Amino acid sequence: MDDEFAKLIRRINPPRVVIDNDSCEDATVIQVDRINKHGILLEVVQVLTDLNLVIKKAYISSDGGWFMDVFNVVDCEGKKITDGELISYIQKKLESDDGFVPSLKGMVGLVPSEEHTSIELAGTDRPGLLSEVCAVLANLDCNVVNAEIWTHNARAAAVVHVTDNTTGCAIKDPKRLALIKELLCNVLKGNNDLKTAKMSLSPPGVTHRERRLHQIMFDNRDYEKIEESEGGRVQNNSCKPHVIVSDCNEKHYTVITMRSKDRPKLLFDIVCTLTDMQYVVFHGVVHTGRMEAYQEFYIRHIDGVPMRSEAERERVMQCLEAAIERRGSEGLELELCAEDRIGLLSDITRVFRENSLCIKRAEISTKGGKAKDTFYVTDVTGNPVDPKIVDSIRRQIQQGILQVKLNSNPITKPQEENTISFLLGNFFKCRTLPNFLIKSYS
Structure with a gap:
């Protein structure tokens, strides 16, 4: 009724x-x-x-x-x-x-999941993590067509859309999917992170990638602060919500x-x-x-x-602060435009890792054979990137054009x-x- x-x-x-x-x-x-x-x-x-x-x-x-x-x-x-x-x-x-x-x-x-395999990842963040994930996918002949990666409070979450490099379609073989899951979980557990490391496949149908990232980070309790050594990082509390x-x-x-x-x-x-x-x-x-x-x-x-x-109020405050900060564009924004190929993302993230850059957030997309990737990076201590390192990376990356978009560490006074x-x-x-x-x- x-x-x-x-x-x-x-x-x-x-x-x-x-x-x-x-x-x-x-x-x-x-x-x-x-x-x-x-x-x-x-x-x-x-x-x-x-x-x-x-x-x-x-x-x-x-x-x-x-x-x-x-x-x-x-x-x-x-x-x-x-x-x-x-x-x-x-x-x-x-x-x-x-x-x-x-x-x-x-x-x-949103692209129906039948056209690709949607992989969801969660774990403890560390330098080089995205590079290791991309290397595993490239070695398994998985082509990353779209992805979004967030890091916050020492946690990392990603939703990655991959296809079979041979067929260009979603990967449906259960044995191959099991192998992908096993190897990615091994990467996520690299720091003995047995509790929070997770790899799963998105359910059939249509998934809103950004909403899933919020849910994955929330489930990973990224709103709880993790005490860690700052290693000389300059804190800027004026930008906090x-x-x-x-x-x-x-x-x-x-x-x-x-x-x-x-x-x-x-x-x-x-x-x-x-x-x-x-x-x-x-x-x-x-x-x-x-x-x-x-x-x-x-x-x-x-x-x-x-x-x-009061406990409920405190939890809501923490969760809303996390929601505001997750997508905050921390670091230097770098944009790469290049011809897409298998292993391109693995090569790019490896160069970043070898030059001691940490990827704080990334948006990966491909269309019409072209890759357009945006990375937000800092050095390993969380401080701004030395311009000389960016120039060095540009010389090493010959497949595409790397542009510096902006430095998103402004200090704003409330x-x-x-x-x-x-x-x-x-x-x-x-x-x-x-x-x-x-x-x-x-």
Whole structure:
């Protein structure tokens, strides 16, 4: 009966998405109105981030069984969305109940696992780990077509898509898959890491790679600090995110406020973590400046209650700090463009290892016979890379072109709290829920 009633409500009030380029001078405004359900905020944010759109502002409200969000977005160049086909795709995707909308010229959508073998890795990070993993795959005639690697708090996680080098298809032979698993696990256990080292195959179907990385890191408890020797590393605490968890007793919410360095996909990372931890965002505001992002959310656990203990608050703070930091572009950004071939990634990562570079994060992609790989690297102590080493690596790598994109270790001083802070808190103090509306500011 509940399912049939929900279907009736959807027919009476179908999802509605309005995309407006006139009301805001410097951004496209996307308003989403639809029936509320757990995870709907993540679904919407995921659609926008998968299109490489940057969310500059957001206003969230989902009380009373109805979901209403307003997003101010720009493209990766900071411009409004003007492409008619892209606007139509966004509207259809966000209004779709089943989530199925044909991809837009191949730029959106996840590759079904039948076209490749998706390998998930987790373990303790160490210098040269990615190089060893890539060497094993190359020796087993596995071609890496796409991959993403994250490291955080001395943990490492990766989702790697491979094909058979001979057939160009997914690897399905159980004996060969067992051998791949055995050898990769041996690499991950190189430091006697018997507890956290894991290698598994993604389940059949479609997997969202970045969400899986968050889940793998969370399962690996990367939010827990590991004491380690810094080896002369210069600490920069000014770039650390600031997360505060407090109570809104009047409305029985837990309030989370966050200040951090702004970057692409920041909102996705935070909402992904809250959703996987079984929390629901009822109201929220997101505001980004030139360097800093401010976010405030009013949440409850999925069972309808706010946080009850100090231990729970502390754990949520740790997990949100980890979610913000995981994708933080630590180190020097290097981009490699070259003709793809079997073993290319193994050769590149070996050169990095031989020159004492640590890969903190990497994004690997191939398309049309071309490899485009992005690496974020530091030296073995975690400090900035000597430019002479980069020049040396360029001379050693003859297969492609290695470019230095940027050094992503800026020091940003947190701004003083301004009128945006506790914006929704002020609203809640002077409004009751039935009269509460979130206004779109431009």
